[in-house]
Amino acid sequence: MQLTKLNDDRVLRTAGQFLFALLVIFIVASMYGNTITALTNRGMLPSFKFLSLAAGIDIGEHIIPFDNSSSNFRAIIVGLLNTITISFIVILFSTFLGLFIGLCRISKNWLVKNIALAYIEVIRNVPLLVLLLFWYRAVFMEMPHIKKALILGSFQSSTGGKGGTLFLSNRGLSIAWLKPAEGWTLFLYIVAVAVLLAVVFGLYLRAYGKKTGRKPMVFLWSLSLVVFISALGWIILPDSPMVMDYPTLNGFNPVGGLSISSEWGSLFSGLILYTSAYIAEAIRAGIQGVDKGQVEAAHSLGLSNFQTIRLVVLPQALRITIPPLTSIYLGVAKNTSLGVAIGFPDLFSVIGTLLNQTGRALELILVVMTIYLGLSLITSLIMNIYNSKIQLEEK
Amino acid sequence: MKQRIMLVLLTLLAAASIISCGGKEQAAAPVAETQVVERSNSTATLDTVMDRGYLIVGVNASNPGFSYLDPDGNYLGFEADMGRSIAAAVLGDPEKVQFRPLTSKERFAALQSGEIDLLIRTATHTMTRDTDLSLDFSAPYYYDGQTFMVRKDSGIKTIADLEGAAICVLTGSTSEGNLSDIMASRNLTYKPVLFENLDELMGAFEKGRADAWTGDRSGLMTRMRNTADPSAYTLLDETISKEPLAIGVRHGDDQWGDIVNWSLYGLFFAEEHGITSANIDSIKSSTEKPEEQAFLGMRSELGSKLGLSNDWAYNMVKKTGNYGELFDKHFGPESGLSIPRGFNKPWTGGGLLYSPPFR
Known part of the structure; x- marks a missing residue:
């Protein structure tokens, strides 16, 4: 009786899974126990109290108000917002650029096709960090010094400084921008x-x-x-x-208007180039995945080239493209952390500063891992919902 | 097929039982035993070093003057040599030392985890680090202070002139906090530009990305020499912080802390008494002063009180020189840096280096 039960495949499978789950739990539990014991021995039990204490630092670029007396928690939020903003903008721009390059890549025009091919191959085979350093050192830092800044629409401001519609120097770009007034x-x-x-x-x-x-x-x-x-x-x-x-230059830096720092600009440019090359390939895969017969059928129905692409090819290509696109988007948020190399205060950079100010290494690494995981999960959730929406409804 | 499943099952069972035993052992060690564990830890560092036969010191790999790698892979500099001095005191041989290059972010974790025996890496002794990080610090081996590097033609003479300026900082130091505090206390606005990497910072600063660069005076002085045109820059006279650089050890290991501290005092003492690597033998044979005799191990057996040999201090000064010799070698005129000694000279000469009596 016993033997037959043990020989039953279903019993064995369930037992196997059960044991495996047990094994995983034991490994995790012993790792956790080990960490806590070791930390207790060294008198450094994890604590998150420091999050509410004043950070005592300044962050170069912040969307929400931040100063010396703001808390460590707020510092993390500032970094997170910087990361989210630049990721979002990069995703938006590189999707359009990627779509364009992807379409060029499958163009019938030899020159267009090969320029797109060269672009994709070069960009994809250069490490992102190198691209960023290139943009920072060779492009943005080579722009004119602030004293010789390029100024468009220059005028003498009432405060005695120099005003203009656009300031371009190696500190960044400042342009005139709309600002809320009394009304x-x-x-x-x-x-x-x-x-x-x-x-x-x-x-x-x-x-x-x-x-x-x-x-x-x-x-x-x-x-x-x-x-x-x-x-x-x-x-x-x-x-x-x-x-x-209007931005005005009174002291060291232009004040007012919308300003984009060189660090932001380099990270933005580098990431867009890099991401769009990958997106172009995903788009190409999607389009080439659509059966040739579909295009021929569309043409024989009298649809123009543009109509064929917009109404027949793209909707079907999208279904194939979404899954690889999701992983590319996921990469963007994580890739922004390389901004730390060129002085952009993203989440990772802020965490690094806090880590040194507070010494709470374990806690902060946990925080940053959780945040990046959360960002990725949210992105992939949104993409999955979109994916299931555009899938073919089988009837 | 079934046999294979059975095999997998058995392996899993065996693995699970081993793990669970391990887990139980972990769980069985109650928190109350922490004290015992700590005490056994407190003698560990010296024993570990003795058993291992060499010292592991955490240093910087790219801080000219203090500690840096030469093209042949040797660590040179004031801090590296201080590590050699302690190796000479503990093991009798200044070369019995291994250096671990650490970033500012890594340094304290490396010490806490026991990866290194001591940390000599321009670490400022602060209360948070002393208490919250479970570290202990030696007496300061270098009194530094934070200031600003600016272009001479920028017209910046004092901190008040920095209103609205962009200021470069190397991350992972006390500098960011000091900068933020001083600017907040004087109601000055500024724009910090933080870099992880010195090369990136220097490149951007020299191109005019920022109006000032803040950091410890000694560090800025040595780095100013590496700029394309050192004569174009100057340091502000104002010092905005106290940076007592000290050797870090793990909290709770009192014996090891004593060894590090008294080795450092030994370097101070030797300079104070004019004992150098060159004249130490003649002083040893001729000195009539009881304290110098005790220091050189001829009476009182001071070394054994630390758990070392009695000629520990003799070995140290003989093989690596006193504090003044180390300073001159790495920061003095012949080093090409010419950093003034400032507070970093013996109290007898108006400095802050003050060794407790060797008795």
């Missing part, structure tokens, strides 16, 4: 009302469409309504909601 809050209310009206109008349009069987362009109409009311509000408001903020 801004009022204007926001108007926009809110406009959005509300548009939603109501959209719902009405949809009901109307269902009743009559005609399909009005709900989104387009609602959007135009928002734009129209907002524009009207902008014009009739007594105080302009936004004013142009």
